[in-house]
Amino acid sequence: MVKEKVSKGSGRSRLAGLELGPPTLIVVVLQQTSSQLFNPRSQPSRMHPIWNIPELLAYILSFLDDKSHLLQCALVCRAFSVEAAPLIWKEVEDFRHLFGCFPNNTISMEMSGDSSSPNRTFLFLHLPHPAEWDHMRSRASMIKELTFSEFDNYDAIIEVIHRQKIDLTFPELVSLNFYIEVAKRFQTFLPLFAASRLQKLDISFQGSNDGLINAAMETLLAQAHPFRSLEIGATSFPELSQNYAIQLLETTPSINSLCLGLPTLDGEEMVEVAGRLPNLQNLRLEFCDNDGERTTYSPGFRSLVSLDAWAQYTIALAIVQAMTSPNIASLQLNILDEIIEPLGNLFDSIATMANLNCVVLFFHDSEFPQWEDVEPLLSCPLISNFHVNVAGFKQQRLVSICQPDPIRRVLKVDSRVLGKCFRVLALRSKSVGEGTRRGQQKKEGPHALTPTSVTE
Incomplete structure (x- = not known):
């Protein structure tokens, strides 16, 4: 019966394949379930709330070409299946x-x-x-x-x-x-x-x-909306607007997701204020110019769970070092400039995040990090998703991560399998640390691991 299929989820896969082009497919579903599906009492948990407004539903469906039968059904029935709702919303995106x-x-x-x-x-x-x-x-x-x-x-x-x-x-x-x-x-x-x-x-x-x-910005401040998610982007953000934005953050403690896509110098004070937001869980920064001079931030972001930053190395490092949140679980960094100084400080700071389980690093215009840089992260027990990407890699290019003496092992990997390589390295570094390093080296010989052994 159609009703049973919908409740088990198979109806979703069947409807998901439709593009609402041939209306008879959906109409068949509606007609076969007219005694049950259209009765709000028969399936109170399967109804999408927008179907409780017949006029709104009729207007949405009026955007569909040649769907008069479907439109007629919508006018007399007060509900569609919850699986059909997002499909129709998608088809009539212009309604938004x-x-x-x-x-x-x-x-x-x-x-x-x-x-x-x-x-x-x-x-x-x-x-x-x-x-x-x-x-x-x-x-x-x-x-x-x-x-x-x-x-x-x-x-x-x-x-x-x-x-x-x-x-x-x-x-x-x-x-x-x-x-x-x-x-x-x-x-x-x-x-x-x-x-x-x-x-x-x-x-x-x-x-x-x-x-x-x-x-x-003055109008937004005066309207005093109870924002939970706020995204502000600008190629130029004047000082007065910065002041309005700072006041907006200070007077809206409900914000739990914040995205700032601003020139670095225009956004740094806002980052300081964002660090004091009591409910901030997700922070995305896009500081994509070369004007940043800040090297330190005040500690904050205690409720932060996810950080996504596009910035120069010095700015990214300063932000990471300011993360005192015990809850942060996801970190994504896009380093936009060439890195001259060692990467150790960045990786050491990331390694102190106790509950971190997802790390995504993308280096633009930079050399690939060496083993001594990455090693602190490989010892983190909770990291289950670890990706490092370097711009400019060709698909078949091999890179080397050299582990320092006394264990001279070179790992050559294809850039497509970097994430898995690090998981292999983490396991090997643990076994090496248990006093079996030299014995293991004698058994395996001084041969380099190949991409084949990593991907198996």
Whole structure:
């Protein structure tokens, strides 16, 4: 029976293969389960909450071409299976954009630019009458996630909304993604979300218009959203905006995930403040310029579980050394500059993280680390996922990690199997440390391990 298949998970694999192109496949599922699946009481744990809003569901399905039968089913039945819900959401991704709250007969869309990433300009077909404005407000009150793409231009629509003094708000909105190249649009968009209680914000500033960036950050600070996830990216972040951002961090202790993609000098003070966030668990830093001079950070980040940093070696080392969190389990570092000084300090600092179980290191423009650098990490008992990558390796190029005397062993590995090599090295280093080093060396002889022996 279909109901049993869905509950056991096989229904998910069957639906996952659909692209909602041939609607009859999904309709068959709906028709065969009409007496059970559509009854909310029969499967209270299998229903997706969005199906409890028939009008919203009907609007979502209106974006699907030639799905009238499926749309009709949606209007009379109040629920779909939970497996079908994410598929339909995926197919109608445009609903997560602003025009999702406008009825189809009120706006037009003009396409321009490249076909792979076209620019879309939205215009009102006519000035909406009061009933249509009410309809838009009703739809806006249902939306929980919005994305503003750099390819979408809503300027004309927003201008009409402001000129007509339309109170269009998004009280249920919790996730907002801003990817806009024209900084001026932030001033017109952000007032729409004053009544929202945003938990997730991803905002990227392009260009260097300090006045507009400052105005946007001031607005965000004044709106006082209870953020849990915050991402801020900018090619240039003026000092006043830094101050607003610092105040935002200081007044939002609910933040547990923070991503800063800023010029190094613009973001360092924010990192200091982030270290004092009581609930911060995930921190991602993208300091990708050559202006960093900081070599120390104040200790902090006591709740941190995951750190992902793109930075120069000195900055990455300073951040790692500031990690006093006993809970940190995942560390990913992308070292962007050439390393002149020994890597030992970095690896020694990483090795002190008691609960670390995942380490991913990527070295750009650097030589591969030597055995004496890596050895402290190989002795960490909890690390189960260890990857080291070096930019510029060709697929067949061999690298050498030389273990110092008295055990002169050279391990040659292909760059594709580095992660497994380190696990082998960890096991061998333990056995060597138990007093069997010289005996083991006599048995095996002074031969180098080959890539074949590592991958077996």
